[in-house]
Amino acid sequence: MSPDDRRSAIVTAARTVMERRGIAATTVRDVAAELGTSSGLIHHYYASMDDLLAEAFEQAAREDLEDTLSAIADESDPEGQLAAFFDTYNRSDDSGMQLWLDAWAEASRRPALRRISRTLNEEWQRALAGIIREGVDAGVMVCPDPDASAWRILSLLDGLVLQVVAHGDVVSREQADAWSRTAAESELGIRAGLLTPTLAR
Amino acid sequence: MSPDDRRSAIVTAARTVMERRGIAATTVRDVAAELGTSSGLIHHYYASMDDLLAEAFEQAAREDLEDTLSAIADESDPEGQLAAFFDTYNRSDDSGMQLWLDAWAEASRRPALRRISRTLNEEWQRALAGIIREGVDAGVMVCPDPDASAWRILSLLDGLVLQVVAHGDVVSREQADAWSRTAAESELGIRAGLLTPTLAR
DNA sequence: GCCCCTATTGGACAAATGCGCAATAGCCTT
DNA sequence: AAGGCTATTGCGCATTTGTCCAATAGGGGC
Known part of the structure; x- marks a missing residue:
């Protein structure tokens, strides 16, 4: 998957989790699980959780x-x-x-x-x-x-x-x-x- | 300190921390530190953190x-x-x-x-x-x-x-x-x- | 077909959290 | 003075968190 698509997919997954659990309760692992990938990947694209949120x-x-x-x-x-x-x-x-x-x-x-x-x-x-x-x-x-x-x-x-x-x-x-x-x-x-x-x- | 006074002191300390850090970010240890006591004491009076908050x-x-x-x-x-x-x-x-x-x-x-x-x-x-x-x-x-x-x-x-x-x-x-x-x-x-x-x- | 670059993995790590528990201390009753 | 009750301690445990990193995989350029 291309970097741009991946970034977009991560943000989309983060939005899904956010709507379910709230901004403050959204974790890296939740987003990774939603994507079906690993948590390390999230940090490969986003320096910090705050940035992603x-x-x-x-x-x-x-x-x-x-x-x-x-x-x-x-x-x-x-x-x-x-x-x-x-x-x-x-x-x-x-x-x-x-x-x-x-x-x-x-x-x-x-x-x-x-x-x-x-x-x-x-x-x-x-x-x-x-x-x-x-x-x-x-x-x-x-x-x-x-x-x-x-x-x-x-x-x-x-x-x-x-x-x-x-x-x-x-x-x-x-x-x-x-x-x-x-x-x-x-x-x-x-x-x-x-x-x-x-x-x- | 009498139980009633203690409960009241705990709640007051919790309010102080809450106003400084926000409800979600208020922890047992913060409240205990604000009171100058131990964290165990908080749980002696309040079954759960949610109750206290x-x-x-x-x-x-x-x-x-x-x-x-x-x-x-x-x-x-x-x-x-x-x-x-x-x-x-x-x-x-x-x-x-x-x-x-x-x-x-x-x-x-x-x-x-x-x-x-x-x-x-x-x-x-x-x-x-x-x-x-x-x-x-x-x-x-x-x-x-x-x-x-x-x-x-x-x-x-x-x-x-x-x-x-x-x-x-x-x-x-x-x-x-x-x-x-x-x-x-x-x-x-x-x-x-x-x-x-x-x-x- | 080989090689390098990078996307991706999966787990390690330290910090922080709620909660519980055995030990202690201090006061009130007798 | 003694004894018991309970407020209080201080630490331990399990869990969860963000972050990081060494190892792997896989695909595109030579």
Whole structure:
């Protein structure tokens, strides 16, 4: 197997294990077992476990982001883009959010992870702020501070989904989805119900 | 030292280590060293490390909650109670929030921790929902669904403070504070500026 | 067909961890 | 003063972890 393919296979295996066991609990041997190879091979390609974990998290998280960005790009009007944002965000499964919980908790102690986590969070916020700015320019949204609104909408969504993933039934996935859409409608001064899940319409 | 005092001293030491190293990274030996005793003593009082971590987290988190509850109780009108809620929430330092990040991340893997984390989150939400209901009854707040609003306000606050603690300067503490107060004002239909930090008034 | 380069193996190693246990020390009762 | 109960010690054990390294295999260039 070529070095590039091998590196890619290792990262993929690491992602699989990470989603099952969590970032902190992912071990070299787990990844090797998932690959069906030896643990020494992992270190032949990655200098340290931290490097591998950081790269695996980045790839998984960036993939989710790219999914959302491309779904946004498929829509022409700002309202459609915003709806697509919520659709793709809530379509992703719980394991993706569990990864984020791990990353946020570990961020203050692992510099490599913090940088990646922070950068990706900023990109999510930027994407959202961009939609809002377009909406304001097009006159379909009202927002005095798109950056602040983007942080608020994103943080509310994160905070609600966090409850779903960490605690189960305290808040349901559907409530987290519906409540965050409603809050966004109010935040951006758009018609109530406009952001109802496009799948359900 | 009496058993009760000893148990309490162990939990206090565990909290100190937890705030420094994080929940997952707190070891029996760390706690013993913090206490200046032996590791065997810890196991004489706590059957497992998980039990100790759960109890230490519960104590730390409950203390924060009680602080807020008593600050709320000191206020007579709902608006004052809501302002007190934000005041005490934001007065607590980052280490408290770091504990919550750890707890949320570990919740899905440690049953004892999940139960406590979930229960405490529900108590926070109940306290907030209670204030809102009083406000609605008194005619000073408008809210069709106090439970949902409480979850939204709490989750937004958590989501914003999460950014502060995990990533540093992405969002400032002051922004997290101000933005969440503004959102609450809008959510509950109360006058903008009414929730401005009471300390700053 | 031979040889070298590197991907790959499989285990060694030290450090760290939770937990248990036999021995000790210190206090309270009698 | 004696004795017993228990808090406390200090170490040992088994396990798990990241990391490293000498040995092997296998394939592509001469």
